[in-house]
Every structure is written in structure tokens, then in C-alpha cells.
Amino acid sequence: MSITPVPSGDVTVSVDGPIVTATFSRPEKRNALTQAMYHTVADTLEAADADLGISVVVLTGSGVAFTAGNDLADFASGASLDGVQHFLDAISTVKVAVVAAVNGIAVGVGLTMLLHCDLVYVEPDAVFSVPFVSLGLVPEAGSSLLLPRVIGERRASDLLLTGRRITGAEAAEWGLANAAVSPVLDVALEAARRLSLQPPLALRATKALLRSDDTTVAGRMMQEMSCFADALIGPEFSEANAARTEKRDPVFRR
Numbered sequence: 001m002s003i004t005p006v007p008s009g010d011v012t013v014s015v016d017g018p019i020v021t022a023t024f025s026r027p028e029k030r031n032a033l034t035q036a037m038y039h040t041v042a043d044t045l046e047a048a049d050a051d052l053g054i055s056v057v058v059l060t061g062s063g064v065a066f067t068a069g070n071d072l073a074d075f076a077s078g079a080s081l082d083g084v085q086h087f088l089d090a091i092s093t094v095k096v097a098v099v100a101a102v103n104g105i106a107v108g109v110g111l112t113m114l115l116h117c118d119l120v121y122v123e124p125d126a127v128f129s130v131p132f133v134s135l136g137l138v139p140e141a142g143s144s145l146l147l148p149r150v151i152g153e154r155r156a157s158d159l160l161l162t163g164r165r166i167t168g169a170e171a172a173e174w175g176l177a178n179a180a181v182s183p184v185l186d187v188a189l190e191a192a193r194r195l196s197l198q199p200p201l202a203l204r205a206t207k208a209l210l211r212s213d214d215t216t217v218a219g220r221m222m223q224e225m226s227c228f229a230d231a232l233i234g235p236e237f238s239e240a241n242a243a244r245t246e247k248r249d250p251v252f253r254r
Contacts, residue, residue, distance in 0.1 A: 003047045003054065011040040018055040018196040018253070019189070020048050027063030030105055032071040035083030042083075042090035049095045053253065055200050056192040057094070059117070060101040060185055066126065069108030072135075084109075088141055091116045095204045097195050101188035102126050102168065102177070112141035114176065115150060118207060119195075121188045124180040126168035134163040151175055199236035199252045 003020055006013040010026045022044050024031035041059070048054040061067055070084070091098065091113055100114050102122040111128050114120050130147075132139050139147075139160055148156040151174045158164065172180040181187045195203065205227050214220050231237050236252055243250035 002051055003044065006040070009040070010034065010037050011044075013040075013044050015054075018053055018200070019058065019192045020044060020054055020056070021058040021060065021189075024059075024061040024065075024067050027065070029071065030065035030068035031061045031063070032068045032074075033084075033109065034071045034074045035080065038083035038087035042086040045090040045094045045096075045098075052200060054096055055196040055198070055203060056097045056099055058099045058101060058185075058188055058192050059113075060188065061103050063104070065105040065110075066100075066102040067107070067110040068105055069110050084140075092142065095207065097192075097203060097207060099188050099192045099195070101185045102128075103184055108132065109141060111176075112139065112143040112147070115141065115143060115146040118210075119188070119191050120177040121184050121191065122168035122171055122177040122180050123182050123184045124167065124169045124172075126171070126180075126184075127165050128159075128168070128171055128176070129163055129165040130159050131163035133161060197252075199240070199250075201234065202231060202236055205231070 003013065003015050005015050008025075010024070012023045012025045014021045014023075022041050024033070024037065026032065026037070045057060048057050075081075097119070098117045099119045100117040100121065102110075102114070102120065104123060104126050106114070106122075106126060106128045108130055111130050130139065130143065138144075144160070147160065151159075155174055159166070166174070168177065168180045171177045179187070209220070209224060209227065212220060212223055214223060239252060240250050
């Protein structure tokens, strides 16, 4: 299964070797997400997983927003939530690395989806908020579990219960992002490039370990040892060893 570039529309998709970039491209609506947009991004993540030539998916937005969250008119119409469920299933289980480049406003799912990304870079003056309670709603995307893990219970309660806003600089300080940098997309793409040079099977396996549901030390060690044993007899370790012996750069994709 290969990725098909999508040059226009509410979500655009581009492919540069092992790196896929999906851009929310509805700037007139601050990239508010419709069910159709959710399906497009989910399809892209699933296609990336199925293509062993892909290592990284970069998510970003166009204009002044990463995304203003859900298109409330779309949701209030009573339409099915299949799109958002499809997206949440995909981003929470995707095997390839996901890098977010938060270029501006990130509201609701614009913040909660970051909890499922592996690396997050934000513009220092980006604005984050999760105003679910203010809208008479509740958190989604597993954020009631994951946000306290990432930024601590007190800060998570502050954001989720009051809906207050924080800047990109604060998000980085709190650990929600790796760094607050500008121009954010350039930095995110460079990070994606570095990831793409890593052995792809080891990259996927290590992400799986980091996301494992087994929280016991003994259980995680068993998982790691099983993966380690497989890797020792795998092609990537063999190539890394050969490259070291031959004093050359390893080649993990042919």
C-alpha cells in the first residue's frame, strides 16, 4: 500500500521519500476539522503504517492555526462521529513516528492529538486551550488519562477544568512540547529527516515499546528482551555491524 499525494483540499498530503506531511488546509475556518478531514488524515496514517518505506508522518496546519478543533457546525448537525473515531483509532495505534509542527492556534483536539505524537514542536506564540467543559462537553482522545501523565495532575486539571489558554512557550516549559521554536515547520521537518535515517524496523519496534500498556518493570523487560533477540538476528543489526567494519555509513533502505 503506497501513499497517494493529495495536492489540494481541506487536508493536503505530500510525500518526500520516507517522510509524509499532512497539512490541515482550511485556513478560512482556522483549520477546524470536519469528519471528512478526520478520515483523510486517518487514511494517511494507515497508509504510512502499511508502507515500510515510510518512517515519519508530520502533522501541521496552514495559515495562523494548527487547528481550531472540531468544526462545531459539522458536529452539531448530528452527523456520525465515525470520522473522529477513525482518526483517534489511527493516531493512537500508528506504528510510524509522528511529528507535530504546531504553527498557531491549537484548540481541543488540536492539543489532545499531540499526546499521541512522538515529537512535538510549537511556535512560541502558538495558543493552546481545551475548552471542553466550557462547551458543555468532556475531554476526548484519552486526554483525561494522558495529559496528567505528560504535564502533571495540577496543570492538567487547570487546563481541562478551566479551559484557560497557554502559549507555545509555556507548553514547552510544561513538557507538552519538545521545544518552542520558529519557524516550527523547518525544525519539525529536520527532526523528521533525522528519524528517517534510523533503521525503520528498530524505529517502529522502539515506538511500540514506548507505547506498551505493560507498566511493570518485569513485563517491559521481557518485551524488550524479546524484541532485542529478534533484532540481533535481523537485517538492520547486520547492516549496522557491516557498516562499522567497513567504515561506511549504514544503508537501511535499498
